[in-house]
Structure formats: structure tokens, C-alpha cells
Amino acid sequence: MLLYNIRKRVWVTAGTIVVVMMIVQAAPAENLKHGEELLIRACASCHAVGRTGESSHKFAPPFRTLGQRYPIESLEEALGEGIMSGHPDMPEFKFDAKDVGAIIAYLKSIQQR
Numbered sequence: 741m742l743l744y745n746i747r748k749r750v751w752v753t754a755g756t757i758v759v760v761m762m763i764v765q766a767a768p769a770e771n772l773k774h775g776e777e778l779l780i781r782a783c784a785s786c787h788a789v790g791r792t793g794e795s796s797h798k799f800a801p802p803f804r805t806l807g808q809r810y811p812i813e814s815l816e817e818a819l820g821e822g823i824m825s826g827h828p829d830m831p832e833f834k835f836d837a838k839d840v841g842a843i844i845a846y847l848k849s850i851q852q853r
């Protein structure tokens with residue numbers, strides 16, 4: 741009887757761990773999707789946002805190539821404070837901290853080596 745109870749507890753614990761892991765894994769996926777949506781809305785008129793495709797604006801670098809020039813984290817401040825430099829015909833964008841996190845996570849996920 742005691743052995744039975746211990747086994748049951750082990751299974752319940754294992755089940756809880758699996759459920760927690762599923763929740764933890766779903767959260768970053770949501771975050772990436774949110775980042776992608778923000779970029780599509782604000783930037784896709786000029787930049788290629790995804791893993792493939794060309795930018796509509798011929799001088800706008802595809803986002804998947806940004807990491808070749810500087811670390812993606814270095815964009816964090818610019819996105820949060822609205823100081824995007826080097827955009828001749830680009831309006832200024834500003835995102836709140838949560839959105840910046842999602843955008844950075846998404847950009848990291850699509851970088852080419």
C-alpha cells in the first residue's frame with residue numbers, strides 16, 4: 741500500500757512537470773508571434789520581415805540579415821526610445837518594453853548565419 745502511494749505520487753509529479761513544461765514552451769512561441777506581427781504592421785512596407793523574401797524598399801535590409809552587422813540586442817534601446825537612425829524616409833517608431841522584448845526575440849529567431 742505504501743509502495744502504491746509512492747508510485748502514484750511519482751506519476752502525479754511527472755504529470756505536473758509535463759504540464760508546466762508545455763506552458764513554459766508555449767509562452768515564447770506566443771511572444772515570437774507577437775513580435776512578428778508588430779514588425780509586419782510597422783515595418784513590412786519597406787523591410788522583408790520573414791526568413792525569406794526581398795524588402796519592398798530596395799535600400800531597407802531584410803531583418804534576417806541585421807545580425808550580420810551588429811548584435812540584435814543593440815536594437816533594444818533604439819526600439820524602446822524611438823531613435824531609429826539611418827532611415828531617410830522612415831517614420832519614427834516607439835515600442836513599449838514588452839513589445840521590444842517580443843521584437844528582439846523574433847529578430848533573433850530569424851537571423852541567418
Ligand code: HEC
Nearest residue numbers: 782783785786797799800801825826827828829830831833
Ligand atoms: C518607409 C520605409 C521604412 C520603414 C516603414 C521601416 N524602415 Fe527600417 N530602413 C529603411 C531604409 C531605407 C533603411 C536603410 C537605411 C540606410 O541604410 O541608410 C532601413 C534600415 C533599418 C535598419 C538598419 C539600420 C542600420 O543602421 O543598419 C534597421 C534596424 C531598421 N531599418 C529597422 C526598422 C524597424 C524595426 C522598422 C519598423 C518598426 C522599420 N525599420 C521600418 C526603411 C524603412
